[in-house]
Amino acid sequence: MNREQRTATHCAIYTRKSCEEGLEQSFNSLDAQREACEAFISSQRHEGWRAMSTRYDDGGYSGGSMERPALKRLLADVAANKINVIVVYKHTVQSGNPKLTGKDPLGPPIEGGASSRNIAMTHGWFEG
Numbered sequence: 465m466n467r468e469q470r471t472a473t474h475c476a477i478y479t480r481k482s483c484e485e486g487l488e489q490s491f492n493s494l495d496a497q498r499e500a501c502e503a504f505i506s507s508q509r510h511e512g513w514r515a516m517s518t519r520y521d522d523g524g525y526s527g528g529s530m531e532r533p534a535l536k537r538l539l540a541d542v543a544a545n546k547i548n549v550i551v552v553y554k555h556t557v558q559s560g561n562p563k564l565t566g567k568d569p570l571g572p573p574i575e576g577g578a579s580s581r582n583i584a585m586t587h588g589w590f591e592g
Contacts, residue, residue: 473513476520476547477501478538484524494521497553505551513549 479497486492498521505515518541520534530536541547 471512473508473511473548474516474546475505475513475549475551476516476518476538476541477505477551478520478522478534479553480522480525480527480532480534482524482526487523492523494523500553501551515551516547 477498479494479501481487481493487494498519502515505513518537520538522532522534525532525535538547538550542550
């Protein structure tokens with residue numbers, strides 16, 4: 465294993481849009497969110513941040529529910545210690561408005577998962 469592999473911070477990008485309108489376009493809201501997150505990760509490259517190639521995109525799923533396929537895969541990968549940081553465009557993209565839903569932004573604690581539950585956002589920073 466080389467030095468970069470040992471020190472890399474594996475960053476997963478999570479995108480979500482609550483309705484399917486516009487998702488059929490060649491460049492849509494999920495793509496724009498991903499580009500912004502990739503740029504943010506690139507700005508942290510000096511800290512060892514690297515974007516993962518795996519896509520976690522939930523187009524057409526409400527943030528008021530944890531029943532989202534990509535979110536479930538993301539949380540499973542966090543539990544498997546494949547991810548160090550989750551990057552989202554805005555906090556509301558990840559989980560809707562927590563004041564309205566009353567939910568932890570990351571959902572329930574992840575059993576046996578990584579000890580760090582950090583989410584980096586292109587519009588702020590949340591440490592859970």
